[in-house]
Amino acid sequence: xxxxxxxxxxxxxxxxxxxxxxxxxxxxxxxxxxxxxxxxxxxxxxxxxxxxxxxxxxxxxxxxxxxxxxxxxxxxxxxxxxxxxxxxxxxxxxxxxxxxxxxxxxxxxxxxxxxxxxxxxxxxxxxxxxxxxxxxxxxxxxxxxxxxxxxxxxxxxxxxxxxxxxxxxxxxxxxxxxxxxxxxxxxxxxxxxxxxxxxxxxxxxxxxxxxxxxxxxxxxxxxxxxxxxxxxxxxxxxxxxxxxxxxxxxxxxxxxxxxxxxxxxxxxxxxxxxxxxxxxxxxxxxxxxxxxxxxxxxxxxxxxxxxxxxxxxxxxxxxxxxxxxxxxxxxxxxxxxxxxxxxxxxxxxxxxxxxxxxxxxxxxxxxxxxxxxxxxxxxxxxxxxxxxxxxxxxxxxxxxxxxxxxxxxxxxxxxxxxxxxxxxxxxxxxxxxxxxxxxxxxxxxxxxxxxxxxxxxxxxxxxxxxxxxxxxxx
Amino acid sequence: xxxxxxxxxxxxxxxxxxxxxxxxxxxxxxxxxxxxxxxxxxxxxxxxxxxxxxxxxxxxxxxxxxxxxxxxxxxxxxxxxxxxxxxxxxxxxxxxxxxxxxxxxxxxxxxxxxxxxxxxxxxxxxxxxxxxxxxxxxxxxxxxxxxxxxxxxxxxxxxxxxxxxxxxxxxxxxxxxxxxxxxxxxxxxxxxxxxxxxxxxxxxxxxxxxxxxxxxxxxxxxxxxxxxxxxxxxxxxxxxxxxxxxxxxxxxxxxxxxxxxxxxxxxxxxxxxxxxxxxxxxxxxxxxxxxxxxxxxxxxxxxxxxxxxxxxxxxxxxxxxxxxxxx
Numbered sequence: 001x002x003x004x005x006x007x008x009x010x011x012x013x014x015x016x017x018x019x020x021x022x023x024x025x026x027x028x029x030x031x032x033x034x035x036x037x038x039x040x041x042x043x044x045x046x047x048x049x050x051x052x053x054x055x056x057x058x059x060x061x062x063x064x065x066x067x068x069x070x071x072x073x074x075x076x077x078x079x080x081x082x083x084x085x086x087x088x089x090x091x092x093x094x095x096x097x098x099x100x101x102x103x104x105x106x107x108x109x110x111x112x113x114x115x116x117x118x119x120x121x122x123x124x125x126x127x128x129x130x131x132x133x134x135x136x137x138x139x140x141x142x143x144x145x146x147x148x149x150x151x152x153x154x155x156x157x158x159x160x161x162x163x164x165x166x167x168x169x170x171x172x173x174x175x176x177x178x179x180x181x182x183x184x185x186x187x188x189x190x191x192x193x194x195x196x197x198x199x200x201x202x203x204x205x206x207x208x209x210x211x212x213x214x215x216x217x218x219x220x221x222x223x224x225x226x227x228x229x230x231x232x233x234x235x236x237x238x239x240x241x242x243x244x245x246x247x248x249x250x251x252x253x254x255x256x257x258x259x260x261x262x263x264x265x266x267x268x269x270x271x272x273x274x275x276x277x278x279x280x281x282x283x284x285x286x287x288x289x290x291x292x293x294x295x296x297x298x299x300x301x302x303x304x305x306x307x308x309x310x311x312x313x314x315x316x317x318x319x320x321x322x323x324x325x326x327x328x329x330x331x332x333x334x335x336x337x338x339x340x341x342x343x344x345x346x347x348x349x350x351x352x353x354x355x356x357x358x359x360x361x362x363x364x365x366x367x368x369x370x371x372x373x374x375x376x377x378x379x380x381x382x383x384x385x386x387x388x389x390x391x392x393x394x395x396x397x398x399x400x401x402x403x404x405x406x407x408x409x410x411x412x413x414x415x416x417x418x419x420x421x422x423x424x425x426x427x428x429x430x431x432x433x434x435x436x437x438x439x440x441x442x443x444x445x446x447x448x449x450x451x452x453x454x455x456x457x458x459x460x461x462x463x464x465x466x467x468x469x470x471x472x473x474x
Numbered sequence: 475x476x477x478x479x480x481x482x483x484x485x486x487x488x489x490x491x492x493x494x495x496x497x498x499x500x501x502x503x504x505x506x507x508x509x510x511x512x513x514x515x516x517x518x519x520x521x522x523x524x525x526x527x528x529x530x531x532x533x534x535x536x537x538x539x540x541x542x543x544x545x546x547x548x549x550x551x552x553x554x555x556x557x558x559x560x561x562x563x564x565x566x567x568x569x570x571x572x573x574x575x576x577x578x579x580x581x582x583x584x585x586x587x588x589x590x591x592x593x594x595x596x597x598x599x600x601x602x603x604x605x606x607x608x609x610x611x612x613x614x615x616x617x618x619x620x621x622x623x624x625x626x627x628x629x630x631x632x633x634x635x636x637x638x639x640x641x642x643x644x645x646x647x648x649x650x651x652x653x654x655x656x657x658x659x660x661x662x663x664x665x666x667x668x669x670x671x672x673x674x675x676x677x678x679x680x681x682x683x684x685x686x687x688x689x690x691x692x693x694x695x696x697x698x699x700x701x702x703x704x705x706x707x708x709x710x711x712x713x714x715x716x717x718x719x720x721x722x723x724x725x726x727x728x729x730x731x732x733x734x735x736x737x738x739x740x741x742x743x744x745x746x747x748x749x750x751x752x753x754x755x756x757x758x759x760x761x762x763x764x765x766x767x768x769x770x771x772x773x774x775x776x777x778x779x780x781x782x783x784x785x786x787x788x789x790x791x792x793x794x795x796x797x798x799x800x801x
Binding site for chain 1: 551552570634635636638639658660661663743747748749750751760761764765766767768
């Protein structure tokens with residue numbers, strides 16, 4: 001009797017231990033995977049419905065009791081800020097907006113279209129994806145309504161309209177934007193070492209050499225740090241590098257031809273640009289401060305690629321404006337400002353280049369229904385009212401190319417600088433090239449080949465030839 | 475009845491749950507009642523009543539998608555133009571897919587053998603030992619963790635930092651302690667595939683151990699006794715008595731793990747995203763069909779996977795039949 005009881009108890013104990021340990025591991029795993037979404041730092045969001053004047057909303061009509069469903073890749077805090085920015089529309093028109101975010105957006109949207117479970121509106125982050133949606137599901141995607149189309153003409157530049165246009169028809173209207181031509185650095189570290197923010201590409205290279213010379217005694221400290229890891233999208237930060245440099249070495253016109261495949265992907269001018277990128281990213285003297293050698297770029301998560309700047313193990317990190325959220329994730333006390341702990345400078349152009357190119361990205365609002373409330377909501381999203389409501393609801397990390405956006409509502413210095421670059425006429429804007437290319441290239445071989453280029457030192461020529469070979473025939 | 479379709483509050487959701495459970499009870503009760511009551515209904519009615527729902531569900535959830543996948547594999551990326559064997563030609567000739575097929579072969583050969591071997595040795599070693607319960611619990615634990623969870627744990631185990639920086643990966647810390655250079659486990663091909671395989675073995679060895687330990691326990695005591703009287707012990711006991719006696723269990727374990735390994739997706743996707751030459755067929759199928767919108771190529775890869783699994787299942791079923799005949 002006693003023997004069995006003891007045995008049972010021991011068995012139960014073992015089971016409980018096993019269960020708890022397993023549970024703890026699972027909880028731990030979940031916790032760590034969800035933690036890289038910063039909540040936007042110390043700044044606070046404003047009230048979007050303060051002093052709400054419904055006069056600007058009269059064009060949308062009375063939409064009481066109507067519902068618009070939105071599907072997007074935006075999740076967590078950013079999605080909450082999105083939903084917050086819809087409140088003026090909801091209060092003035094009576095409509096309800098139901099937004100749903102998924103990190104599997106790109107994979108799930110075609111599945112939802114095929115199964116007939118289509119959202120009214122989807123936020124598509126890549127013009128290339130929009131093109132393939134229109135080509136693959138011509139009946140599902142609806143042209144943009146007249147009012148929203150008018151608003152696009154009034155509030156955005158021609159170029160932004162073109163990114164949402166497929167074969168002459170407007171299918172997507174611009175939503176948010178981001179600027180990718182930034183180099184993150186530490187103003188305080190630069191001041192301590194007596195470095196100046198470089199004005200030209202030549203200065204940038206000279207500064208890199210100087211940092212190498214100044215830190216000869218310490219092999220850990222390098223001028224640059226980088227990371228291109230991003231799950232199954234690994235490689236995209238490297239494609240941004242090539243696009244940014246191609247814009248500088250060959251100019252925006254060649255860039256457009258390259259994106260549209262009017263010149264082959266492995267054109268000599270592209271090869272030259274890739275060589276220039278290689279002089280930084282594949283130069284063992286320049287990378288990868290605090291993270292390892294050249295190949296460590298491939299396994300470092302892009303979210304962590306700039307972190308060695310804080311430890312002064314590297315001095316520069318080229319990454320988009322949205323990287324500011326990662327600094328506050330690393331340490332909520334870091335100040336992102338021109339005189340703070342970290343800030344970004346414009347990725348400079350060569351001295352000989354007259355135009356200063358800016359690489360950027362953004363999302364597009366694509367309708368899958370043409371009901372009045374859907375068209376009205378899309379028009380609202382292209383209006384200055386929405387841009388300003390969104391700016392009010394977002395403490396940091398959001399901008400738009402909307403000309404009506406009131407810059408003073410932006411609370412983060414990097415967002416203000418981004419808007420300056422987008423609206424200043426001396427800068428030429430170009431949309432992220434990989435986002436415009438067909439999915440097989442832009443979300444496939446371009447990513448994977450650039451990863452190979454770094455991870456296994458594949459040659460420039462082989463990389464470009466392989467991507468050219470993967471370009472879809474039709 | 476609107477709340478039934480659009481349950482919002484907790485009370486409504488609980489209500490929906492109660493309704494669902496009641497429906498289940500009613501339907502099951504009805505089936506059991508109908509089957510039980512009359513004694514003289516024809517056999518085929520009973521057969522249909524029992525297997526009908528299952529056949530319907532298999533037809534709708536397995537057969538139809540299966541046939542559609544086979545059809546799609548002969549069509550273009552949007553499944554509307556017939557392209558013949560083009561997708562298969564792509565899958566078998568492009569360099570990157572050859573690496574994918576090679577990796578899948580490595581996985582399906584190594585994982586079942588290693589996991590079964592480890593499980594078998596472990597089962598014998600801990601059998602009837604003092605720590606049996608704890609030891610078995612320990613190796614069975616990984617089975618309780620999801621594949622993604624296990625992958626994240628092992629990603630941290632393999633984490634690389636340069637030699638001069640503090641290590642956060644366990645394995646590299648050990649390498650540094652014994653004076654070696656830290657390794658980029660997940661980056662350096664082709665070894666990185668083997669490091670991923672370790673994760674699968676870690677998960678599956680517990681499964682193998684559990685089944686095999688039960689089989690070893692079931693070996694009749696008299697056979698072991700007789701062998702012992704004949705002077706057999708140690709390795710020869712293992713070779714001539716234990717292994718032949720648990721052969722059916724071994725086959726089941728090997729084939730089950732092999733099928734699971736062919737379908738492996740979570741580990742590769744979580745740990746490397748299929749980069750650095752580590753992709754396998756299931757991951758590539760997902761990438762092509764869902765990320766790049768190429769239904770045809772995705773379907774072709776799925777069919778290849780299916781064709782690879784079939785012989786294993788056939789072998790498994792035949793072995794089962796054989797052992798039933800003996801009985």
